[in-house]
C-alpha cells in the first residue's frame with residue numbers, strides 16, 4: 408500500500424508581522440478575520456461607514472464568497488491563498504483619471520512580488536490577471552467608492568498559494584506551489600506585495616495620478632512599468648467585447664487610458680477598454 412500523501416501545511420498568517428511591515432511603509436489600518444464573505448465587500452462597507460485611512464488593508468484566512476468581475480465567483484479553500492483588499496483615498500491633487508489605473512498597479516505589484524519572493528516568472532494578462540506558465544495565479548477586482556471626501560477605490564487581489572490541482576476551480580488556474588514557487592509563506596508573499604504596492608503608488612502619487620508621466624529620479628511612467636510586465640503585448644489575442652463580438656488581433660501596446668491596443672488582420676488599430684482577453688497559442692505551443 409502506498410503511504411498517504413503528507414497533508415499540505417497551511418500555517419496562519421502572521422498578522423503582527425504584516426502590521427509591522429505596513430507601519431514601516433506608512434500604510435493605514437489592518438483588519439484580519441478568520442473567515443468572511445468578501446474582503447472587498449468588507450472594506451467598501453468600512454469606507455462607506457466613515458473615515459478610513461488611505462492604504463488601509465482587509466484580509467481573511469478564508470474568503471467564503473469572493474467575487475470577480477461581472478458577478479463571477481472567486482473560489483479558494485481555507486488558508487490556501489491570499490485575499491487582500493486595499494483602500495486608496497488619493498489626496499485632492501490626484502487626477503481622478505488616474506483612479507482606473509490602480510487595479511493594474513496592484514496587478515503589477517503582485518507580478519513583482521511573485522518574482523522577488525517566489526522566484527516565479529509571472530506577468531500580467533490584460534487587463535489584470537496575473538499569470539505564470541500559462542496559468543492564472545491571481546485575479547484583481549477594483550471597486551469605486553464615493554466617499555464624503557471624494558472618490559476612492561478598493562482594489563482586491565486573490566492569490567492562489569498552496570492549492571493542489573484538485574482544489575482549483577478551473578483548469579486554467581494555477582497556484583504558487585503548483586508552479587514551483589520557492590516559497591508558499593503567505594506572510595512573506597503578502598509583505599512583498601504590500602511593499603511593491605506602496606512603492607508603485609508613491610511614484611504614481613508624485614506625478615498626481617498621471618500614468619503617462621515619468622516619475623521623480625529615474626522612474627519611468629506607470630504606463631511603461633505596467634507595459635513591461637504585460638505578457639499580452641506581442642501576442643495574438645481574441646478580445647471578447649461586452650457586446651458579444653470577438654475582435655482578433657495582435658496586442659501591440661498599452662494605450663494612454665489603459666486600453667489594449669490591437670492591430671487586426673487588415674492592419675486597423677483598435678483601442679479595447681473592456682473585454683475578456685484570450686491569448687492564442689504561440690507557434691512554440693506556449694500561451695504566455
Ligand code: BT5
Nearest residue numbers: 445447473474475476479481482490546547563564565580
Ligand atoms: C477576477 O475576476 O479574476 C478577480 C478576482 C478577485 C478576487 C479578489 S480576492 C480579494 C477580493 N475580494 C473579493 O471578493 N474579490 C477580490 P474574473 O476575471 O471575473 O475571473 C473570475 C473567474 O476566474 C471565475 O469565473 C472562474 O472561472 C475563475 N476562478 C475562480 N476562482 C479562481 C481561482 N481561485 N483561481 C483562478 N481562477 C479562478
